Amino acid sequence: KYVFSTGDYIDSLELSGSVRDINDGEPVEKIMVGLYDFKTIKGKDSIPFNNLPTYYAYTDENGRFSLSNMKYSDFLVVAFEDARGNFKMASGKEKVAFTNDTITTSLDLGPLKLMAFDPQSPDRFYGARHSGRGQIQLSFNYTLKNLEVEYLDTSLQKEFHFLSFNKEKDTANFWFNKGEKDTVTLVLKADSQIVDTSIVSLKDYGDANFTLKAKYKEVKFNEPIYVKGSTPIKAIHDSLIYMVSNKDTLEISNTSIDNNPLQLALKPASRPKQYSLIFKEGAIENIFGKKSDSAQFDFSSLAKADLGNLNFTVKVDSTFPMVLQIFNPEKQKIIDTTFKETITIKMRYMKAGIYEARVIVDEDGNGKWTTGSYFDKRQPERNIEYLDKAEIRANWDLDLEWRPNVSEPQFSKPKESRSAKN
Numbered sequence: 001k002y003v004f005s006t007g008d009y010i011d012s013l014e015l016s017g018s019v020r021d022i023n024d025g026e027p028v029e030k031i032m033v034g035l036y037d038f039k040t041i042k043g044k045d046s047i048p049f050n051n052l053p054t055y056y057a058y059t060d061e062n063g064r065f066s067l068s069n070m071k072y073s074d075f076l077v078v079a080f081e082d083a084r085g086n087f088k089m090a091s092g093k094e095k096v097a098f099t100n101d102t103i104t105t106s107l108d109l110g111p112l113k114l115m116a117f118d119p120q121s122p123d124r125f126y127g128a129r130h131s132g133r134g135q136i137q138l139s140f141n142y143t144l145k146n147l148e149v150e151y152l153d154t155s156l157q158k159e160f161h162f163l164s165f166n167k168e169k170d171t172a173n174f175w176f177n178k179g180e181k182d183t184v185t186l187v188l189k190a191d192s193q194i195v196d197t198s199i200v201s202l203k204d205y206g207d208a209n210f211t212l213k214a215k216y217k218e219v220k221f222n223e224p225i226y227v228k229g230s231t232p233i234k235a236i237h238d239s240l241i242y243m244v245s246n247k248d249t250l251e252i253s254n255t256s257i258d259n260n261p262l263q264l265a266l267k268p269a270s271r272p273k274q275y276s277l278i279f280k281e282g283a284i285e286n287i288f289g290k291k292s293d294s295a296q297f298d299f300s301s302l303a304k305a306d307l308g309n310l311n312f313t314v315k316v317d318s319t320f321p322m323v324l325q326i327f328n329p330e331k332q333k334i335i336d337t338t339f340k341e342t343i344t345i346k347m348r349y350m351k352a353g354i355y356e357a358r359v360i361v362d363e364d365g366n367g368k369w370t371t372g373s374y375f376d377k378r379q380p381e382r383n384i385e386y387l388d389k390a391e392i393r394a395n396w397d398l399d400l401e402w403r404p405n406v407s408e409p410q411f412s413k414p415k416e417s418r419s420a421k422n
């Protein structure tokens with residue numbers, strides 16, 4: 001490398017560090033880390049947009065960077081995705097990390113740890129479209145909470161309608177069974193307040209496909225069997241549904257449409273280890289009068305001895321409210337709750353496996369994680385992962401206590417105490 005002096009001697013100060021993603025702690029590769037000399041820059045409110053960095057480096061596959069031959073000065077540090085390759089931020093929508101205060105280069109300056117985040121776009125409702133018979137899809141760029149959808153025409157309110165959500169909860173499906181009109185106007189509400197309206201053109205889709213699918217193939221001893229319909233269910237014909245185990249026909253004590261009309265709940269009178277659920281043709285009818293084809297689903301039972309229990313206690317020392325999230329071995333979020341100072345979650349009859357947890361320091365008190373903003377000089381809310389994981393074992397009771405350090409994002413092993421008993 002070539003080094004050019006800025007005075008009568010070669011600058012010899014160094015700086016190293018890493019950039020990790022605030023959400024999962026994973027290294028951020030190929031992001032530019034720029035240092036801006038406070039003595040020479042202009043437009044301090046928009047430094048990375050208007051100024052070239054005094055020094056820069058790109059992170060490697062481990063998210064690490066290093067700079068050498070630096071001069072003594074005060075620097076602001078901003079890391080961002082250099083999309084245009086001109087060493088300047090382009091839109092403010094890039095992944096970014098920055099220091100709240102300047103750093104002063106010196107011989108004893110330790111490694112710098114930066115947490116990168118994606119800025120939040122303004123909440124937007126993208127629109128609605130008639131995506132299938134009796135189905136209007138509503139798309140958003142944010143997670144939906146407390147969304148209500150109604151007809152503007154109050155004469156239609158008495159007709160069937162139902163709202164379902166996708167896994168990410170940024171898309172909703174408005175189900176209905178009347179389509180005589182060419183258009184329909186929907187009113188979107190949040191916390192009972194109108195936030196938008198949408199006029200939707202209705203198409204002639206004809207008969208909708210109606211299929212059934214088992215929600216889970218392993219069913220706990222204390223839970224119903226859930227079968228999902230591709231469209232909302234209106235009627236069940238019990239005489240056309242039966243269970244078989246080792247060629248023996250078993251009784252189904254109860255069948256019902258769940259609170260969610262897209263799924264059916266069945267409660268068998270007994271729980272053999274292996275069994276099949278058989279639907280004869282026409283066993284289920286949807287809201288359009290379409291009947292299901294014949295279908296068979298195979299299940300296995302999870303008895304008490306196959307499941308474990310967990311008492312998970314979290315204690316924090318913070319003036320802010322906290323959000324606790326717990327994920328099952330399939331990475332599905334099963335707990336999402338707010339608390340202050342201390343909380344104990346009692347999880348009963350859980351499948352064996354590794355469960356993950358994290359807490360979010362909910363500084364704005366909105367009950368969810370909030371990203372940062374370079375423009376507002378606001379760092380993203382801190383989230384701390386439980387790195388030891390919680391391993392639930394079959395036929396075991398597990399007690400865990402976690403005291404996360406909420407002073408900064410934590411990706412090193414925290415201190416916990418645990419005990420387990422058979």
